[in-house]
Amino acid sequence: MFEGLGKYLAVWIVSVFISSIAQVMLKLEANKAHTSRLREYLNPCVISAYGIFFLSTFLTMYALKYVPLTYSPIIEPLSYIFVPVIGVLVLKEKVSRRRILGMGIMMLGIVVFSL
Amino acid sequence: MKGTESLDASAKKMGRGRTARRIGEVTLGWFIALHLSLILNSSAGVFSKLAGRQPFLSVRWIVNYSLVLAVTFLFALAWQQVLKHMSLTFAFTNKPVTIIWGLVWGVTVFRETVTVKMILGSAIILLGIMIGVSGKEEPKEEALKEHIDV
Numbered sequence: 636m637f638e639g640l641g642k643y644l645a646v647w648i649v650s651v652f653i654s655s656i657a658q659v660m661l662k663l664e665a666n667k668a669h670t671s672r673l674r675e676y677l678n679p680c681v682i683s684a685y686g687i688f689f690l691s692t693f694l695t696m697y698a699l700k701y702v703p704l705t706y707s708p709i710i711e712p713l714s715y716i717f718v719p720v721i722g723v724l725v726l727k728e729k730v731s732r733r734r735i736l737g738m739g740i741m742m743l744g745i746v747v748f749s750l
Numbered sequence: 751m752k753g754t755e756s757l758d759a760s761a762k763k764m765g766r767g768r769t770a771r772r773i774g775e776v777t778l779g780w781f782i783a784l785h786l787s788l789i790l791n792s793s794a795g796v797f798s799k800l801a802g803r804q805p806f807l808s809v810r811w812i813v814n815y816s817l818v819l820a821v822t823f824l825f826a827l828a829w830q831q832v833l834k835h836m837s838l839t840f841a842f843t844n845k846p847v848t849i850i851w852g853l854v855w856g857v858t859v860f861r862e863t864v865t866v867k868m869i870l871g872s873a874i875i876l877l878g879i880m881i882g883v884s885g886k887e888e889p890k891e892e893a894l895k896e897h898i899d900v
Contacts, residue, residue, distance in 0.1 A: 737882020748871025
């Protein structure tokens with residue numbers, strides 16, 4: 636039973652993780668100069684990113700068939716960890732200590748909120 | 751002295767970020783744009799819940815579900831513009847404000863009950879955002895570059 640639940644939790648976490656990758660893909664494209672405003676949206680990277688968001692909604696729905704929705708406040712905020720970490724690794728964004736502190740407090744707030 | 755003042759004024763008139771007020775790494779204008787887009791993002795949950803209360807494929811369901819799609823689409827358009835003007839980590843430091851907006855919509859639209867933990871949690875989240883977002887940071891090279899590009 637627990638093994639089964641663990642499996643679906645993993646699917647949910649993968650869903651949040653690939654959405655976080657998609658966010659970084661959006662930012663990668665936003666950093667580039669484009670010839671027109673339309674090109675800022677209609678390019679392989681942004682379209683794939685939205686494809687990933689679409690896919691992740693199905694993965695989440697699949698996981699929710701077996702995982703109680705009450706897990707949502709624990710799983711969904713993982714994106715607030717995944718995105719900055721992938722962002723720093725891939726986009727080489729600089730994060731100040733102050734921002735890391737702010738993010739830590741923010742996560743604490745999310746925990747208190749969903750207790 | 752007079753010369754610099756008029757320079758500043760003309761720069762402001764042109765809407766360039768150099769003299770505009772900054773919140774952390776972004777101009778006040780883009781900071782507001784970020785938050786308007788996050789409010790838009792949080793409103794998708796409202797229409798989603800409104801749709802969920804209606805019988806599937808009823809007129810009200812169709813109206814509300816269309817609003818979910820419209821709001822999501824508008825957010826996607828706005829988000830790409832917002833991301834051009836700030837780092838992803840900055841944008842994501844602000845994103846948890848949507849949790850608080852969700853609470854506001856829950857109370858005002860759906861009359862949901864609020865617990866002390868929710869209010870305390872919201873206050874801590876806000877504090878975290880304010881700390882994470884503040885601090886004097888030099889505008890990034892790319893931020894300066896984009897003023898030339900646009």
